[in-house]
Amino acid sequence: MHRCLKILEIVDAVCVHLNSPDPLLLSSRHLSAVARTCTTFSGPALDHLWSVAPLEQLLIYCMPSDLWALERFNDFETIYSCGPGYVYKTWLPSEALSGLSVSLPKGLFQNPQTLTWKHEEAEFHHIKLFLRPTLTDISIGLPSLSAVSLLSTLAAECPKIATVYIDSSASHYTPHISDFIQEVQSPERVSVYSLTQDVLEHLSRLPTLLSLGLQTLPPTLQASPAQETNGFTSLSTLLLGHPGIRPTTELLGLCSAAPLTKFRASFVGFVTATEMHELFVAMAAGFSHPTLQHLCLDTGNGEQESDPATLPIPHHFLRPLLSFNNLALLSVVAPVGFDLDNDAVSDVARALPHIVTFKLLARFLTETPRTTLGCLHSFAQYCPQLESLSIALDATNAPTVDLDRRSQSDILHQGLRVLNVANSPISNAISVARFLSLVFPKIRSLVTQREYSNNDEDDEEVMLEHAVAIAHHKCWKEVDALLPHVLGIREEGRALERAESAA
Known part of the structure; x- marks a missing residue:
């Protein structure tokens, strides 16, 4: 055996490669073969085999062979229960869980690390059968208050928990879930519906927390006098489902140069330009500038366009984001x-x-944009890695295309594939197609905000109300249809020029 295979890290890397989540690769069979190869591979391969072994299948195979019927469908094994009315797919039937509660040996499954439990209320308490001190990842759904009461048991019996996902949208469970999260000794990844302010402050002081996902936030979230200014020192991912924008801004006040790489939030309720600017300022003050790579903010779908306080965000309000x-x-x-x-x-x-x-x-475009097609030159010049661009612009007057490509070589962009123009006004499809084919010759998809609203055209009221937007959509789709032809003509011209130069 080669000496490099005596290095445990290399052997483990081989097992990780074989431990593919794709069932078509039959990774368990490959790992099983490796485990039987020699003692060097046996231990690491068995560790990986047991780390992904489906618990329900292992338990079923431990039962009498005549209890289950095994059928094959499209080369995949599906196990059917012989009991009345039960079809086994992913979860054990209730009778099996009840039987295991009195017969499962305590020594079975001594080193599980991940437990996913989504049983209904009548079966939820059986989770205690599978709680082990070695568990590090827990994913559960809370069907009732009685299930919530088991959280304290989970915290006591699983002291190594690092990843917690709790699926529950009941706000009255928040205090119980918060108490449980506070009992977790070294949380690394937490995703729950909501948490109380004191627990959020507690998490902000933990050096272990890497990822936090919440659907809502407390209505008011003011840092207490005892709160340290340096919070969330290891947080790399912050995902907020549907919080208010002011509580979100207040939450960012707990951050101080947090090394986030990803921040996502989708706000509900009324959102003003001033509130957006305050959020941008809080982000610039609370997040590390070099580390942030993904930023996604959405104002939701509220009917806000009729409110007089709803104004476009001025360009200088965006400056904090440019850091x-x-x-x-x-x-x-x-x-x-x-x-x-x-x-x-x-x-x-x-x-x-x-x-x-x-x-x-814009969620609702109320005015003609001041940006024109000419703004695309800036993206072509300064953003060489750009692949997808979504921006509203005024395309009623396309810039004159200089047929001398040499003067345009500094703005030719080869990377852009998708252009989303939303509800941008447009008048002449041919001139726009000529311009886009020159600046973005690799563009393959051009979409509008009405891309998936074609069925609305069967409604006469919709046709009247959105007649202008529908007309713009149709004109942009003409551009989309013209682009391949214009690009082909340009490529033929380039080929002809190359042939003439060679001659």
Whole structure:
């Protein structure tokens, strides 16, 4: 045997490669074969085999062979219970759990690490059968208050828990879930519906926390006098489902240079430009500027366009976001969009040299954008890695295309594949297609905000109410259809020029 295979890290890497989650690769058979090869591979391969072994299948195979019927369908094994009315797919039937509660040996499954439990109320208490001190990852659904009461047992019997996912949207469970999270000794990844303020402050002081996911936040979240200014020192991912924007801004007040790589939030209720700006300022103050790579903010679907206080976000309100110059994804959807001109877009593009996906859109576009097709030059010039661009612009007057490609070589962009123009106004499909084919010759998909609303055209009221938007959508789809032909003509011209130069 080669000497490198005596290095445990290399042997473990081989087992990780074989331990693919794809069932078509039959990784368990490969690992089983490796485990029987020699003593060097036996231990690591068995560890990986047991780490992914489906608990329900192991238990079923321990039962009498005549209790289950094994059928084969499309080369996959499906096990059917012989009991009345039960079809086994992923979860053990109730009778099996009841039987195991009186017969399962305590020494069985001594080293489990991950437990996923989504049983209904009548079966939830059977989770105690599988709680072991070695568990590190717990994923559970809470069907009732009686199930919530078992959380204290879980914390006591599983002291090594690092990853917690609790699926429950009942807000009255929040105090119980918060008490449980506070009992977890070294949480690394926490995803729950909500937490109380004192537990959020507690988590902000823990150096172990890497990821936090919450659906809602307390209505008011003010840092207590005892709260340290340096919070969430290891947090890399913060995902907020549907909080209010003010509690979110207050939560960021607990951060101080948090090394986030990903931040996502989708806000409910009324959101003003001033509130968005306050959030941007809190982000710039609370997050590490070099580390943030993914930023996604959405204002939701509330009917806000009729409120007089709803105004486009001025371009200078975006300046705090431009300090995150390593962003690969920036997606911000504001109620009525952004008040930008071409110069402002140039400043934004210049500040984001690593951007791959860029999206600044309005939930409701109420005014003609001040940005024009000419703003696309800035993305072509300053964002070489850009692949997807979503922005509203005025395309009624396309820039004149200089047929001399040499003068345009500095803005030719080979990376952009997707362009989302939302509800952008447009008048001449041919001139727009000519311009886009020159700046973004690799573009493959052009979409609008009405991309998936074609069925609405069967409704006469919808046709009348959105007649202008529908007309713009149709014109952009003409551009989409023209682009391959225009690109083909340009490529033929380039080929002809190369042939003439060679001659």
